[in-house]
Every structure is written in structure tokens, then in C-alpha cells.
Amino acid sequence: MSDTISRNDPCFCGSGKKYKKCHSDINPKSRAALLLKLNRAIDDRIKGYQESTGYVPPCHSGCANCCFEDFSITEIEFELIMRELKSWDGKDVERVYNLALDQCEKMKKERPYDWRNLEKNIGGTDTGAFKKQLEAHRLVQRNKFPCPLLDTDTNSCKVYDSRPIVCRSFGTAHTSTDESSSFEVCEHIPDSRQHAKITPNVEDLQESAWKFTNIETPSGQFVFQRAYPIYYWFRIFYNRTGEKKAQYNYYDRPINFNQTLDQANRIISKEVNLI
Ligand SMILES: [Zn+2]
Numbered sequence: 001m002s003d004t005i006s007r008n009d010p011c012f013c014g015s016g017k018k019y020k021k022c023h024s025d026i027n028p029k030s031r032a033a034l035l036l037k038l039n040r041a042i043d044d045r046i047k048g049y050q051e052s053t054g055y056v057p058p059c060h061s062g063c064a065n066c067c068f069e070d071f072s073i074t075e076i077e078f079e080l081i082m083r084e085l086k087s088w089d090g091k092d093v094e095r096v097y098n099l100a101l102d103q104c105e106k107m108k109k110e111r112p113y114d115w116r117n118l119e120k121n122i123g124g125t126d127t128g129a130f131k132k133q134l135e136a137h138r139l140v141q142r143n144k145f146p147c148p149l150l151d152t153d154t155n156s157c158k159v160y161d162s163r164p165i166v167c168r169s170f171g172t173a174h175t176s177t178d179e180s181s182s183f184e185v186c187e188h189i190p191d192s193r194q195h196a197k198i199t200p201n202v203e204d205l206q207e208s209a210w211k212f213t214n215i216e217t218p219s220g221q222f223v224f225q226r227a228y229p230i231y232y233w234f235r236i237f238y239n240r241t242g243e244k245k246a247q248y249n250y251y252d253r254p255i256n257f258n259q260t261l262d263q264a265n266r267i268i269s270k271e272v273n274l275i
Contacts, residue, residue: 072227100234
């Protein structure tokens with residue numbers, strides 16, 4: 001698939017496995033590969049910090065409080081989750097779709113204001129749209145229902161290896177803004193400033209994601225891709241194809257997986273008439 005990595009080389013993701021036995025379906029220079037490498041960098045920083053300092057945050061398996069938070073992820077993050085769902089039984093995938101669609105109906109009925117905000121067509125080059133969405137999440141804070149990918153029997157993530165950036169870093173790391181003012185992160189982490197003293201800062205890593213989660217036109221202009229809550233992404237994907245299946249192709253083609261980031265940017269820029 002690529003001329004820069006052979007099938008027997010170590011995989012770009014850092015797993016130590018051979019490329020052909022790991023992510024051979026992903027171009028090492030694609031958007032998906034960049035995200036996988038970033039995920040590894042975040043995990044390594046958190047693990048390295050915990051091992052060298054001995055500090056361990058209150059987050060532990062079995063605590064799923066943050067899975068009830070109202071938060072958004074980018075399309076490529078959701079597509080990596082979809083890639084993992086490919087290995088599931090089709091009935092289980094359908095079940096998650098149904099759960100997510102049901103959560104959308106709940107939102108529509110019980111929180112029409114937040115629902116309208118999700119339905120609003122904002123994005124493009126308007127960075128203000130992102131702030132609006134973040135503010136909406138902050139106001140809502142928690143949902144009555146958990147992430148549709150939470151296994152509620154064991155309180156564990158069903159797609160742990162493919163979990164989004166925020167799920168990797170929330171509680172186990174911090175951003176520098178946390179150091180300037182204090183707030184309650186969750187019921188187990190009452191003081192964000194104190195928490196910053198026992199967790200590594202991952203702000204630079206999180207920020208580096210926006211360069212490949214968004215679209216850069218050949219002229220260097222960034223077109224921001226809107227992030228959505230996980231339950232809403234399932235609705236988008238269902239509406240796109242009418243199927244409750246594991247699917248991760250951008251507009252039915254694997255642009256984010258098979259093409260290099262530059263190629264993908266050019267193709268998408270053309271499709272949405274930016275060039
Ligand atoms: Zn790999």
C-alpha cells in the first residue's frame with residue numbers, strides 16, 4: 001500500500017508488531033495513521049509519567065462517570081471506532097446503533113435546545129462554532145445516559161483500544177489551562193489544580209490533532225470539521241447509508257485510511273468546492 005514501509009517492517013503505530021500483522025489496512029501517512037500515532041504518544045506520556053513519579057490518578061477500571069459526560073469527538077476518531085466494530089458480530093453493532101439512535105430521540109424530546117444546537121449547520125472556517133459547541137457541553141455537563149459504547153454490566157469501554165483522545169486523557173492527564181484556575185473535574189477529582197500536580201500535561205499533543213482532524217486546502221486554509229457526541233455520530237452514519245453497520249469510509253470511500261493526508265485534503269477540498 002505504501003512505498004515507505006514494507007509489510008515486514010514494524011507497524012507505524014508503535015505496537016512493535018509487523019505492519020502486515022497490525023495496521024496493514026491503513027496507509028502510514030493517512031489521517032487515520034496520524035491519529036493512531038498520536039494516541040500512542042498520549043498513552044506513552046501518561047504511562048511514562050505514572051511509572052517515573054509513582055503518581056496514579058483516581059481513575060480506575062469500573063468507574064465510568066466520565067462516560068456520562070456530554071462531549072464531542074472528531075469524525076476520524078469516530079471512524080477508528082467504526083474500524084474496531086468491523087470485528088464485531090453484526091447484531092452487536094446494530095444494537096449499539098439502536099441504543100445511540102434511541103439516545104438521540106431522548107435528546108430531541110428532553111433537551112430540544114441542545115438538540116437544535118447539534119442539528120445546526122455550523123462549521124467551515126468559523127472557529128466560533130467550536131466555542132459554541134464547547135459551551136453547550138459545559139452547560140449540560142452530564143447526560144442521563146452513558147456513551148452507547150459503554151458496557152454497562154462491567155462499566156468498561158467496549159472499544160477501549162480505539163477510544164477517542166479525550167477518553168485517553170481525561171482524568172489521567174491535564175492541560176495547562178487547568179493549572180491557572182481550579183474546578184471540580186469529577187466527584188473523584190475535586191481540584192483541577194491539585195490534579196495537575198499528579199498528572200502529565202498533554203495539551204501540546206491534543207492541540208497537534210487539529211492539524212489532521214480538520215481539512216487543509218492546498219492554499220493552506222483550514223476548514224474546520226465539526227465534532228459531535230458519539231451518539232450523534234451513529235445517527236450521521238446511519239443517515240448517510242441507511243445501514244446499521246460498521247462503516248468508516250468518508251463519503252463511502254476510505255479517504256481517511258487509504259490516502260495520505262495531503263491526498264485526502266485535496267480530494268475533500270475538491271468535493272466541497274474549495275478548489
Ligand atoms: Zn499497528
